[in-house]
Amino acid sequence: MTLRLVLGDQLTRGLSALQGLGAGDVVLMVEVAEEAGYVPHHKQKLALIFSAMRHFAQSLRVEGVTVDYVTLDHPDNSGSFGGEVARAVARHKPSELVVTEAAEWRVLQMMQGWQSRFGLPVQIRDDDRFFCSRADFVQLKAAKKTGRMEYFYREMRRRSGLLMQDGAPTGGQWNFDPENRKSLPKGLRPPARLRFAPDATTREVLAMVEQRFSGNFGDLAGFGWAVTRTEALQALQDFIDNALPQFGDYQDAMKAGEDFLFHGLISPYLNCGLLQPREVCAAAEAAFAAGKAPINAVEGFVRQVLGWREYVRGIYWTEMPAYAASNHLGAVRDLPAFYWTGATQMRCMSECIGVTQRTGYAHHIQRLMVTGNFALLAGIEPAQIEAWYLAVYVDAYDWVELPNVHGMVCHADGGRLGSKPYAASGAYIDRMSDYCGGCAYDVKQKLGAGACPFNYLYWNFLIANEPVLARNPRMALAYKNLARLDRAPIVAQAQAFLAGDPMLAQGGLGI
Ligand code: FAD
């Protein structure tokens, strides 16, 4: 018989490890302390994964499949994937172990040692749930089509046929991004989103998480994530019907108290296997074909899934493990404690950390241009801010978090992912949100006790990194503007703020 291991982010019936499933085979699923503890995951992420794993196991059993499921509190649980596979091999004496390649480098390394460790054949099958396999990305790289996301994305459009008509992009252009940067008009209320009341299995998991992981970041109270394939499909439909039409226009907008705006809320499901990238893109394309959503929304959405998501995975697998070690800007500052509490007078930061605590979610611009931007400007050590992002989001897995944070936020990869750092002053946040209105700081003020910290930290960032960044042609305008400013007071105020000057940090909540 064959033992088939299914991991917590592989909850897909069509998974390669389940292909050819025979009557006498056993599917092994294990809840292990190692995975629950390699970062202090948001409580909602733990609840989502364990509940979704348990529901997936149950759905296989209903089909008649033999599932050997080890819960976290099983008295003999060894706590690791390797230990649990060893115990299962002793229990079932399989002739072969079949797995789907792990999504994370750390876990694939473990898998690659299992054949010799367990003394039985181990098949590591490709994860065919992505549009672009790891091997395809290597080939595209050799063909020089992975230098920038945009060219990779166009190639993926051609290969997949998504939003293509007679070999040309639907709507006459590849990219509608310039139409996707509107701020939210006053009075426009985003739709209420479909959330799911916990069933008995989820309630059991929520109690277990609250008991065993009480010190972890995040609230469990508002848990409303889908935990089954059926629910995830309903969540997708809710997005397509109610939010997609305006997704494009307000993709970059932020509003206090509006947690989800017009976003998909599907990354947790794509990343754990409850939804597939192909079906979510097909659903968006069908909405366009039916005249239910405009091209800027549908193309914008498809670009995120077919473009960015596949591109960051390709970068991860072609650059690891060296990728994680680079620190191009030499950032070494410790992560401020308020990232874990939200207790800061900077309203944009407290709002974005607050939604993260409540839901395990924040949308792309909140992650990139608020919490990420601050970490970049303040020179936080990449490994520390990466560990935060990996811990606090329900959709966080190393393969997708690392390139986004290390590359896009920290520019620690020297520009492999983004050609320039996403550094911005308070003016950007003011334009795209309503946060500044209720802030203790004044976004219009550049210097002085009440000035918005993003303002002087922005200029200080340019000054501190001038030897590295001034050569970048995409930074030319920023350095031209810097040339008009008196540097000394900017540097003095930024240094005082970063050192925790209570006057500047409004009430002593300095970093
Ligand atoms: P939408 O805004 O509705 O977008 C649709 C889908 O596109 C998402 O579900 C996601 O699968 C995909 N997508 C969009 N942008 C990206 C991107 N940059 N990289 C990969 N996929 C993308 N996404 C994760 O899935 N896990 C992470 O750990 C993660 N960490 C991030 C950290 C930072 C600093 C930044 C800037 C972005 C990160 N992202 C991550 C990407 C993005 O923020 C989330 O995918 C998105 O916010 C998920 O919400 P949504 O489903 O509502 O997305």
Ligand code: DLZ
């Ligand atoms: C995220 C996660 C957590 C918290 N726990 C488990 C677990 O107990 N068992 C499991 O199989 N998977 C879990 N996961 C998902 C894994 O971390 C994920 O499969 C690997 O990181 C992929 O490389």
Ligand code: SF4
């Ligand atoms: Fe954030 Fe500055 Fe606006 Fe306050 S004023 S919300 S710190 S950008």
